[in-house]
Amino acid sequence: MCDTAAMKHPTRLTDIAARIGRPHHSTKDAPMYALYDQYFADLVDQPVTLLELGVYTGESLKVFASFFERGTLIGVDVEDRHVDLSDYPNALFTLGDQRSAEQLDTICAAHAPGGLDIVIDDASHYGAWSWRSYEILFPHLKRGGLYIVEDWATGYWDDWLDGSRYQEFPAVPRDGEPPKRLPSHDFGMVGFVKRLVDEAVWHGIRPSINAPCTQPRKLEWMHVHPEFVALRKSRD
DSSP states (O other), rough: OOOOOHHHSOHHHHHHHHHHOTTTTTTTTHHHHHHHHHHHGGGGGSSOOOEEEETTTTTHHHHHHHTTTTSEEEEEEESOOOOOOOTTTTEEEEOOOTTHHHHHHHHHHHOOOTOOOEEEEESSOOOOHHHHHHHGGGGGEEEEEEEEEOOOOGOOTTSTTTSOOOOOOOOOOOBBBBBBBOOOOOHEEEEEEHHHHOOOOGGGGOOHHHHHHSSSOEEEEEEEEEEEEEEEEOOO
């Protein structure tokens, strides 16, 4: 017997994307949606509030709006490409610059006064700009919320504005002692992701081995995938 409910509302993002997506204009491929399925499966029936930075053709906003039928989906982009969301009453578009605290704070106050459950950064893919978005939006993220950073491999591309082909940097020896620093490739989004490692261990940052931990815990975990980086905000 066919499960008509499942036919009406596929519970996998990959299925929804295959139905909605336009292959030549898709901003997220099937492997990325499959990865999202792993993180969002338990939230499908929840009234989540999701903010996506970077809308482009609106394909992914529509996919997420179809998946989170009880949710509120907020698309933010610096350019209005007149995406038609008339068939998605739980989704909206608003203009905003990912670097502007004034604009993003205003958007959150208007459309997510109770806070955000999920933030997806699919905007410029420039490291400094994405870091600025994180600084602004992380305080709006609810405890236990998810922050996703897509397409961070742009930092390895020579023809990307703030990227560079992979570079290795030698460590400076110290007369038989281990080097103080192990420099690494940190261009653009790669540098941003490596900066997020500091956020993941924030609670443990202290000036000496015996000094007490006085910093609040920011993240429960940080998962690094080729497709995106996923962060869960601490519940403490």
